Amino acid sequence: LSRIDEAIRRELRMAVGDAPILDRVPSHYLRDETEARGLNGEADAVALPATAEEAQTIVAWCYGHDVPIIPRGGGTGFSGGAVPIGGGVVLSTERLRAVRSFDPLLWRMNVEAGRTTAEVRQLARESGLLFPPDPGGGEQSQIGGNIATNAGGPHAFKYGVTGHWITGLEVIVAPGELISLGGAQRKDVAGYDLISLLVGSEGTLGLITAAWLRLMPAPASSAPVVAFYTEIDSGCEAIERVLGYGIPVAALEYLDPTTVELATAGFRADAPPGSFMVIAEVDGSAEEVVYRREELIGALQEDALSIYAPLEGAEIAALWQWREGVSLVVQAVRGGKVSEDIAVPVDRLGQAIKRTLEIGQIFGLRACSWGHAGDGNLHSTFMIDPASSEDVQAATEAARALFAVAIDLGGTVSGEHGVGLVKGGQLARQWQPAGLRLHERVKHALDPKGLFNPGKKLARP
Amino acid sequence: LSRIDEAIRRELRMAVGDAPILDRVPSHYLRDETEARGLNGEADAVALPATAEEAQTIVAWCYGHDVPIIPRGGGTGFSGGAVPIGGGVVLSTERLRAVRSFDPLLWRMNVEAGRTTAEVRQLARESGLLFPPDPGGGEQSQIGGNIATNAGGPHAFKYGVTGHWITGLEVIVAPGELISLGGAQRKDVAGYDLISLLVGSEGTLGLITAAWLRLMPAPASSAPVVAFYTEIDSGCEAIERVLGYGIPVAALEYLDPTTVELATAGFRADAPPGSFMVIAEVDGSAEEVVYRREELIGALQEDALSIYAPLEGAEIAALWQWREGVSLVVQAVRGGKVSEDIAVPVDRLGQAIKRTLEIGQIFGLRACSWGHAGDGNLHSTFMIDPASSEDVQAATEAARALFAVAIDLGGTVSGEHGVGLVKGGQLARQWQPAGLRLHERVKHALDPKGLFNPGKKLARP
Numbered sequence: 001l002s003r004i005d006e007a008i009r010r011e012l013r014m015a016v017g018d019a020p021i022l023d024r025v026p027s028h029y030l031r032d033e034t035e036a037r038g039l040n041g042e043a044d045a046v047a048l049p050a051t052a053e054e055a056q057t058i059v060a061w062c063y064g065h066d067v068p069i070i071p072r073g074g075g076t077g078f079s080g081g082a083v084p085i086g087g088g089v090v091l092s093t094e095r096l097r098a099v100r101s102f103d104p105l106l107w108r109m110n111v112e113a114g115r116t117t118a119e120v121r122q123l124a125r126e127s128g129l130l131f132p133p134d135p136g137g138g139e140q141s142q143i144g145g146n147i148a149t150n151a152g153g154p155h156a157f158k159y160g161v162t163g164h165w166i167t168g169l170e171v172i173v174a175p176g177e178l179i180s181l182g183g184a185q186r187k188d189v190a191g192y193d194l195i196s197l198l199v200g201s202e203g204t205l206g207l208i209t210a211a212w213l214r215l216m217p218a219p220a221s222s223a224p225v226v227a228f229y230t231e232i233d234s235g236c237e238a239i240e241r242v243l244g245y246g247i248p249v250a251a252l253e254y255l256d257p258t259t260v261e262l263a264t265a266g267f268r269a270d271a272p273p274g275s276f277m278v279i280a281e282v283d284g285s286a287e288e289v290v291y292r293r294e295e296l297i298g299a300l301q302e303d304a305l306s307i308y309a310p311l312e313g314a315e316i317a318a319l320w321q322w323r324e325g326v327s328l329v330v331q332a333v334r335g336g337k338v339s340e341d342i343a344v345p346v347d348r349l350g351q352a353i354k355r356t357l358e359i360g361q362i363f364g365l366r367a368c369s370w371g372h373a374g375d376g377n378l379h380s381t382f383m384i385d386p387a388s389s390e391d392v393q394a395a396t397e398a399a400r401a402l403f404a405v406a407i408d409l410g411g412t413v414s415g416e417h418g419v420g421l422v423k424g425g426q427l428a429r430q431w432q433p434a435g436l437r438l439h440e441r442v443k444h445a446l447d448p449k450g451l452f453n454p455g456k457k458l459a460r461p
Numbered sequence: 462l463s464r465i466d467e468a469i470r471r472e473l474r475m476a477v478g479d480a481p482i483l484d485r486v487p488s489h490y491l492r493d494e495t496e497a498r499g500l501n502g503e504a505d506a507v508a509l510p511a512t513a514e515e516a517q518t519i520v521a522w523c524y525g526h527d528v529p530i531i532p533r534g535g536g537t538g539f540s541g542g543a544v545p546i547g548g549g550v551v552l553s554t555e556r557l558r559a560v561r562s563f564d565p566l567l568w569r570m571n572v573e574a575g576r577t578t579a580e581v582r583q584l585a586r587e588s589g590l591l592f593p594p595d596p597g598g599g600e601q602s603q604i605g606g607n608i609a610t611n612a613g614g615p616h617a618f619k620y621g622v623t624g625h626w627i628t629g630l631e632v633i634v635a636p637g638e639l640i641s642l643g644g645a646q647r648k649d650v651a652g653y654d655l656i657s658l659l660v661g662s663e664g665t666l667g668l669i670t671a672a673w674l675r676l677m678p679a680p681a682s683s684a685p686v687v688a689f690y691t692e693i694d695s696g697c698e699a700i701e702r703v704l705g706y707g708i709p710v711a712a713l714e715y716l717d718p719t720t721v722e723l724a725t726a727g728f729r730a731d732a733p734p735g736s737f738m739v740i741a742e743v744d745g746s747a748e749e750v751v752y753r754r755e756e757l758i759g760a761l762q763e764d765a766l767s768i769y770a771p772l773e774g775a776e777i778a779a780l781w782q783w784r785e786g787v788s789l790v791v792q793a794v795r796g797g798k799v800s801e802d803i804a805v806p807v808d809r810l811g812q813a814i815k816r817t818l819e820i821g822q823i824f825g826l827r828a829c830s831w832g833h834a835g836d837g838n839l840h841s842t843f844m845i846d847p848a849s850s851e852d853v854q855a856a857t858e859a860a861r862a863l864f865a866v867a868i869d870l871g872g873t874v875s876g877e878h879g880v881g882l883v884k885g886g887q888l889a890r891q892w893q894p895a896g897l898r899l900h901e902r903v904k905h906a907l908d909p910k911g912l913f914n915p916g917k918k919l920a921r922p
Contacts, residue, residue, distance in 0.1 A: 105705040106807055128707050150650050161648060163657075164625060177895035184806035186836045187622060187876040189611050189661045191888050191900050191920060196624075196657030200650045217707035244566040246589050246678035288749050345645035346567055375647045415648040427652050434638035438907060439652050445902035459652060 008065060009045060012089075016057045020048040020095075029072065029090045033137075034080040034422060036336040037395065038386050041084040043070065050095045052112070052170060052178055052209035059207060060176025062089050068454045071203035073145025074116065076137035078339060079420025081149065081202045085455050093144045096209055104129055107215040108167070108184055113144025113208050117151075120213070130218040132159035135416070136324050144208045150200030152416035154251040154281075154323070157374035159216075161416070163199040168212030171198055173205070174447050183212055197442065202418045203453040205446040222250065222283035223293040224319055226308040227300040228275040232256065234303045235276035236350035239373045241299045242280055243346070247292065252374030253279040253323065256353055259368040259381075263329045266322050268315065269308040278373065279323065326370055327379070333366070336386030338395035340423075342406035343377040343415030355405045356380040363398040365391070377415035403429065418457065425461030436460060469526060470506060473550075477518045481509040481556075490533065490551045494598075495541040495883060497797040498845065499853050502544040504531065504551045511556045513573070513631060513639055513670035520668060521637025523550050529915050532664035534606025535577065537598035539800060540881025542610065542663045546916050554605045557670055565590055568676045569628070569645055574605025574669050578612075581674065591679040593620035596877070597785050605669045611661030613877035615712040615742075615784070618835035620677075622877070624660040629673030632659055634666070635908050644673055658903065663879045664914040666907040683711065683744035684754040685780055687769040688761040689736035693717065695764045696737035697811035700834045702760045703741055704807070708753065713835030714740040716787065717814050720829040720842075724790045727783050729776065730769040739834065740784060787831055788840070794827070797847030799856035801884075803867035804838040804876030816866045817841040824859040826852070838876035864890065879918065886922030897921055 013021050023045045030041040044067075049055040062069045068088025075082050084090050096114040103109070104127030111120060118138035124131045135141060135151035145151075147169070152161045159165075168182035181195050182188050198205055229235035235254060242249055255263065255277040264271045271277065278300060282292035293309065301307055310316050331337045344352045353369050356378065360367025365382040382398045384391035403413040403426045413419075413426040428436055439459040443450075474482050484506045491502040505528075510516040523530045529549025536543050545551050557573040564570070565588030572581060579599035585592045596602060596612035606612075608630070613622045620626075629643030642656050643649050659666055690696035696715060703710055716724065716738040725732045732738065739761060743753035754770065762768055771777050792798045805813045814830050817839065821828025826843040843859045845852035864874040864887045874880075874887040889897055900920040904911070 103808070105701065107704055108806075150654075152648055156648065160621075160625065163654070164621065173895055173899060177893070179893045179896045181892070181896060182873075183871055185804045185872045185876070186807070187613055187617070187804045187833075187838050188873040189877060189879050190873045190875045190884070190891055191880075191896070192666075192903050192918075193611075193624075193657045193661050194896070194899055194903070196654045196660075197903075199657075200654050205653075217709050240566065243568055248678050284745070285749060285752070287752070288746060291746070291748075343646045343648045345569075346647070347564070372648075377648050410644055411646045412643075412649040412651045414651045415646070416650060418650050419652075423651070430651055431642070432638070432640045434634055435640045435642060435652070435655070438634060438655055441906035442653050442655070442658075442903065445906040446899060457653075 012061050015061045016054055020054060022046040030084060032075045032077040032080060032082045034078060036331055036386055037338050038392050039080050039083050042087055043084040043090045044087045046090045046092060048092055048095050055091065055209055056172050056176060056178040058091060059172045063175040063451055068451050070453055071207045073142035074140040076141040077420060078417040080422050081418055081420035081456055083421055091207060093142060100210060109213045109215060111143060111213060112210045113142060115143050117141050117143055117146055124215050125218060128218055129215040131165060131213055131215055133162040133165060143211060147199055147208055147211055148203050149418045154253055154372060157252050157372060158250040163196055165214045166195060166199060166211055167214050169195050169198055169208055170210040172207040172209060186214060202420060202457045204443060204457045205452060219283035221286045221289040222281055223289045224279055224281040224316055225293060225296045225300055227278045227304040228272050228306050229303055230275060230305060232276050232350050232353050235278055238278055238300050245299045247295050247299060249280050250283040251281040254373040255370040256368055259326060259330065259370045262333055263326045268318060272305045275305055330368060330381055334383040334385050336384045337381050338384060338399055339379050339381040340399050340402055341377060341379055341415045341417040342402060342411055342413060343375060344406060344409040344411030346376040348409040349373055349376050352378055352405060352409055356402060359398050359401045363394040365394055365398055420456055424458040427459040428461060473522050476522045477515055481515060483507040491545060493536045493538040493541060493543045495539060497792055497847055498799050499847050500541050500544050502546050503548055504545040505548045507551045507553060509553055509556050516552060516670055517633050517637060517639040519552060520633045524636040524912055529912050531914055532668045534603035535601040537602040538610065538881060539878040541883050542879055542881035542917055544882055552668060554603060561671060570674045570676060572604060572674060573671045574603060576604050578602050578604055578607055585676050586679060589679055590676040592626060592674055592676055594623040594626060604672060608660055608669055608672055609664050610879045615714055615833060618713050618833060619711040624657060626675045627656060627660060627672055628675050630656050630659055630669055631671040633668045633670060647675060663881060663918045665904060665918045666913060680744035682747045682750040683742055684750045684772065685740055685742040685777055686754060686757045686761055688739045688765040689733045689767050690764060691736060691766060693737050693811050693814050696739055699739055699761050706760045708756050708760060710741050711744040712742040715834040716831040717829055720787060720791060720831045723794055724787045729779060733766045736766055791829060791842055795844040795846050797845045798842050799845060799860055800840050800842040801860050801863055802838060802840055802876045802878040803863060803872055803874060804836060805867060805870040805872030807837040809870040810834055810837050813839055813866060813870055817863060820859050820862045824855040826855055826859055881917055885919040888920040889922060
């Protein structure tokens with residue numbers, strides 16, 4: 001792979017115009033949320049195309065010159081997927097912000113990759129529509145990055161992950177061609193499902209420049225019910241009761257006792273000390289929410305220490321805002337954290353929560369977890385001082401032990417954050433060799449030179 | 462590609478045991494629903510494995526001997542995807558019928574490929590759950606075939622196509638390895654989304670032996686509203702009104718005036734002659750359905766000639782049974798039909814319906830269409846005498862003209878039936894060359910010898 005020297009940087013500038021190429025790389029383009037575990041990259045340049053065609057020119061130039069392309073959205077990833085390693089051009093989609101079309105009466109939007117998730121959701125909401133995926137960090141994360149990682153979030157339980165809402169992609173593929181797959185039509189089986197292949201590929205198969213989003217009528221109302229339990233087991237039983245009762249909850253979250261203890265300060269109601277917390281939410285019409293909420297309280301109140309079920313909009317918004325802040329609060333405890341998004345079958349959730357704590361003890365790190373209980377998706381977290389190389393080392397080993405647990409419980413090393421750099425090679429423990437070969441063949445088929453986000457989403461160590 | 466002679470057939474038998482290999486191939490293994498347009502195939506043998514391991518042995522043997530493998534489910538396809546061309550071994554999944562696990566309290570099922578769609582749906586329903594995909598022919602079609610074609614159906618509008626409900630696959634890939642992808646966990650981004658790649662790949666990338674299905678609580682109630690309009694335009698306006706009003710309908714179907722005229726005999730209410738029919742359905746709790754139904758009537762009644770809105774369970778079931786029979790009734794008119802499942806953006810539906818009729822006129826064939834209006838998915842149909850080679854030829858040309866219309870309107874040549882044999886090469890008109898190359902590279906990456914269902918789902922002529 002080539003490094004860019006001054007001469008070819010001039011050539012790149014000539015190819016695409018002066019404005020969008022920065023060769024003094026601002027440091028924030030070299031990291032993402034994994035900074036809290038000490039990850040920093042290096043790059044030769046940052047490209048800031050304003051149109052898909054400019055982006056195409058840049059990718060074609062890079063591909064032709066054997067220069068790596070590191071696609072970058074909002075930089076809110078937890079896996080180092082956007083961290084450039086070993087140089088190359090960081091291609092940021094931040095200026096690709098056009099809403100190419102929005103047809104609220106037809107429940108669809110065509111938007112460029114650089115719009116933030118919050119903007120997309122807000123635009124839909126203003127027309128009474130919902131774009132359901134709600135990963136955290138929506139003010140900063142971009143829709144292109146959400147697609148590239150197939151981002152989830154609390155409401156993915158009912159509504160599915162980002163990929164479920166994509167009907168078309170515009171993407172730049174090797175050696176630098178801009179193609180459209182799908183579009184405004186809602187069904188399409190005319191070719192292999194390359195859209196789904198690109199969704200979640202973390203920039204390793206191509207660069208997404210725009211997408212057609214499917215929208216739905218926004219539910220008129222929603223109501224969360226929060227319940228506290230004395231221990232992990234009774235909390236997990238409550239979670240399974242919600243499913244067993246057949247309540248179509250929109251979200252079904254949990255926080256383990258340590259997380260509750262750390263994050264309780266900003267919480268509006270009393271959280272019993274040392275308790276396990278479940279947040280479930282029903283949505284729908286106002287009438288439906290009234291009786292679904294009662295059903296939900298019925299399912300959750302057995303064994304519960306207390307129940308908190310706000311009805312006012314402001315209080316509900318505050319609850320979810322508090323929930324989104326949990327990650328930062330936990331990080332603040334020691335200044336850094338290693339947090340892994342393993343997912344397991346929902347009946348293994350309790351085991352996964354307990355084994356997270358055991359691993360923390362083994363490696364001498366304070367541990368906790370919270371996450372999307374209904375999807376069996378944990379954020380298993382080890383708190384560290386990022387300046388302590390001992391801590392970083394221990395957390396890295398703890399994360400590896402955690403991945404083994406996820407696989408042992410019939411789950412996955414990544415439910416929603418992706419592989420990026422930090423889970424590189426872990427798939428080798430999860431899939432059989434023949435599956436790994438297919439993973440690698442797909443990569444080679446779409447990116448024969450290996451220039452799209454090199455070193456990321458690797459199947460084998 | 463090798464033909465099987467007697468000597469190697471013996472070898473195949475020795476490899477897998479005597480029972481499951483038929484060399485006198487019963488004729489029904491050589492065709493699917495495209496028989497009505499004259500398609501019949503040829504094969505050297507039919508393999509009927511009873512376990513995934515037996516299937517693996519057969520595939521490995523075929524792959525090692527350069528013998529084509531033609532996966533076969535229930536044979537209800539409309540694209541010739543299961544029709545063997547040029548010999549090889551038809552591998553039928555009909556004996557792979559085990560329900561490996563069913564956890565109704567956890568909303569999931571692990572089932573082998575040969576269970577019929579109706580059985581899967583029935584099993585779920587008995588526990589108060591719904592497996593939403595409802596393509597036609599459920600009594601005969603198998604879940605493996607539904608997955609291999611990413612089958613749709615009326616309720617895909619609200620609930621998505623088959624692929625949305627798959628969390629794991631067991632699949633035999635080249636050169637004959639049995640692998641698992643995903644499983645009971647509901648989220649997984651640890652590898653490229655090979656599950657979605659195999660979904661809809663029509664047996665050309667591997668053979669599906671089992672799947673993990675996601676289920677949901679069955680809505681307690683549903684209510685269809687049928688409305689009739691004087692013309693296509695006012696009918697399509699009504700369809701757009703349903704969306705524009707933000708009514709979260711579960712299904713949104715249409716039948717054009719010719720279809721209504723042909724199929725009206727078994728219909729329970731009066732269908733105004735020459736009218737365009739819309740069938741919409743709301744579902745949810747009993748209370749919700751009551752007021753959603755009123756909303757729906759409100760959206761549909763403007764310009765409507767009449768409204769039929771049955772409330773009784775038996776009447777509702779009869780309506781949907783009648784709807785499912787439409788295809789056969791139309792086929793009976795002349796003994797055969799060529800019916801293509803193009804899909805367009807929903808605002809282009811009216812144009813696609815009219816152009817279907819124009820194409821029929823140009824080629825001297827009686828034409829009609831019906832389908833999944835909310836998804837912009839037509840079944841554009843030309844009625845033929847299957848014994849008339851003139852008719853068959855005219856219908857083939859009419860279908861080509863129709864594909865051009867679909868693409869011209871920003872849509873796809875296949876919304877739910879797949880490419881199979883009959884739409885082979887049409888993708889070349891829909892995708893840019895770089896996209897076609899990726900389609901072919903993916904095929905080569907997964908099936909380097911080209912032995913999985915050869916001649917199917919081809920991107921180029």
